[in-house]
Amino acid sequence: MSKSERTKQTIVAAALELFREHGYEATTMRMVAKHAGVSVGNAYYYFKSKDVLLQAFYREVHDAEVAAAEPALASAHSFRERLRAVLHSKLEVIEPYHRFSALMFRSAADPKSPLNPFHPDGRDVRRGGEALFARVVDEARPRVARDLAAELPGLLWTYSMSLVLFWIHDDSPERERSRAFVDRTTDLIATAVRVxxxxxxxPLRKKALDLVRDLTPN
Amino acid sequence: MSKSERTKQTIVAAALELFREHGYEATTMRMVAKHAGVSVGNAYYYFKSKDVLLQAFYREVHDAEVAAAEPALASAHSFRERLRAVLHSKLEVIEPYHRFSALMFRSAADPKSPLNPFHPDGRDVRRGGEALFARVVDEARPRVARDLAAELPGLLWTYSMSLVLFWIHDDSPERERSRAFVDRTTDLIATAVRVxxxxxxxPLRKKALDLVRDLTPN
DNA sequence: GTCTATAACCGGATAGAC
DNA sequence: GTCTATCCGGTTATAGAC
Structure with a gap:
């Protein structure tokens, strides 16, 4: 690993640690630089903006989500159970960040932010999310109709974003409303998918899928 | 009107004008103050933050949306046509702000922002939005089932927020993809409502409505 | 107590020397 | 690649005018 690689890593590590401890806004670039033992200018040499650092944080959370979903995916077989398991484990993983999660979502909604799932630079984040749902769908038994299975990961990813939005505004104890949201909506979705x-x-399915394909970019 | 009232108005007017011309980010508080002929400190005396000024802007847009929907509501009778008309006129009203609309949406997603529809201070904004959809539903002929009609405005408002999110990311010429989104999804919704x-x-309707009621706050 | 102005602070971002 | 010095803009402290 080259020296520049190492410096970069050090800065990211410092940023993530501070974000976790103080949240995004309360963490200043001066703090990050100092904590990483570099100058502010140097931090900016490696990372164009504070937002990019946040993106690294987001990636880390996503990796944790994937890892947490693993055991559930190994044991659940029905589409409904697999979906529920993935979403519940997602909620567990993001729970510690509820306080300052709004920031993440805020950037995610901004088309100019690389964190935004529709943004070119953020594409792999979205891909990762869809890949997880592809696993939910593809290995489900009984099988999901093939044409539907092709579109479902993208749709489920969008749905999971709605869950996050719901969760951000959820101040119920133990986040029970969000968990109820998962239970009840996955039930609904699973029934719809089965039917x-x-x-x-x-024929009806084809019509609906055409609509989805026409309205999603790429 | 007291002097302080007038000063306040002057500042808002200056801000709105500059927002429209340069966008939110490019407009500095120093510019607003200068344009309004007051000092920066004075602007902050009347408006706690730049965000609050943006909120005033948002309100103005909402009022324009309501006004623009009026003629359509007067002439369209079916639920489907009323809904389509309202959404198309909304798209027309917001079109000039597409460049910097992301900002508005960004704040709207942040639970701490008064612009956020779930936030106490932003409640009237949400109320206004729902009121518009209540008019779409209540005067529609043939009638919408009563129990469904009670929940629809809130649901349609949420749906219209999704439309805005879609629109923000829509770079198609003439925003044709957003218009297609409206046409095709309103079709779908109207069919669902009719059925x-x-x-x-x-019985099925009741089950679905119970779910909605359980998951929405208040 | 209501209002207005100036000067400063703070933090994200950049320029330019080394 | 790395640093220091600086800019810029949102925000605040504060002093004082009416």
């Missing part, structure tokens, strides 16, 4: 997977529903 | 309004669907 839609019936061969007799193919 | 659900059938007396035979009452």
């Amino acid at each position: 839609a997977s019936n061969p007799l529903m193919r | 659900a309004s059938n007396p035979l669907m009452r």
Whole structure:
């Protein structure tokens, strides 16, 4: 690992530690630089903005989500159970960040932020999210209809973003409202998917999927 | 009107004008103060932050939306046409602000921002939005089932927020993708509402409405 | 007590020397 | 690649005018 690599890592590590402890806003670039033992200018040499550092944080959380979902995915078989398990483990992983999660979401909604899932630089973040839901769908038994299975990961990812939005505003004890949101909406979704997977529903399913394809970019 | 009232108005007017011309970020508080012929400190005496000024801007846009929807509401009768008309006129009203609309949405997503629809101080903004959709529903002929009509305004308001999110990321010429989004999704919604309004669907409808009520606060 | 102005603070970001 | 000095803009402290 080159020296520049190492410096970069040091800065990221310092930033993530401070973000976790004080939150995003309360962490200043001067603090990050000092904690990493470099100058402010140097921190900016490696990271164009504070937002980019936040993006690294976001990536780390995503990796933790994927890891936390692993055991659940190994044992749950039905689509419904797999989906529920993934979302509940996601809620557990992000719980410590509830205080300052709004910031993350705020940037995520801004088209100019690299954190924004629609933004080119943030594409891999989105890809990662969809990949997780692809695993939920692809290995589910009984199987989901093939044409539906192709679009579902993207749709479920969008749905999971709504869950996050709901969760951000959820101040109930133990975040029980968010957990109820998961339980009840996954039930609904699983029923819809099961009904839609019936061969007799193919024409209607096709119409709905065409709509989705026409409205999503790329 | 007292002098302080007038000063306040002057500042808001200056801010709105500059926001419209240069966008939110490019407009500095120093510019606002200068344009209004007051000192920076004075601007802050009347408005706690730049965000509050943005909120005034948001309110103005909302009022324009309501006004623009008026003629359409007077002539359209079916639920589907009323909904479509309101949303298309909304798109027209907000079009000039597409460049910097992300900012507005960004604040709206932040639980601590008064602009946020879930925030106590922003409640009237949300109320206003729902009131508009209540008019879409209540005067629609044929009628929407009563129990459904009670929940629809809130649901439609949420749906309109999704439309805005979609629109923010829409860079298609003439914003045609957003307009297609409206046409196709309103079709879907109107069909769903029509089917659900059938007396035979009452039990299923009740189940769905219970879910909605359980998951929305207040 | 209501209002207004100036000067400063703070933190994100950049320029330019080394 | 790294640093120091500086800019810029949101925000605040404070002093004082009416």
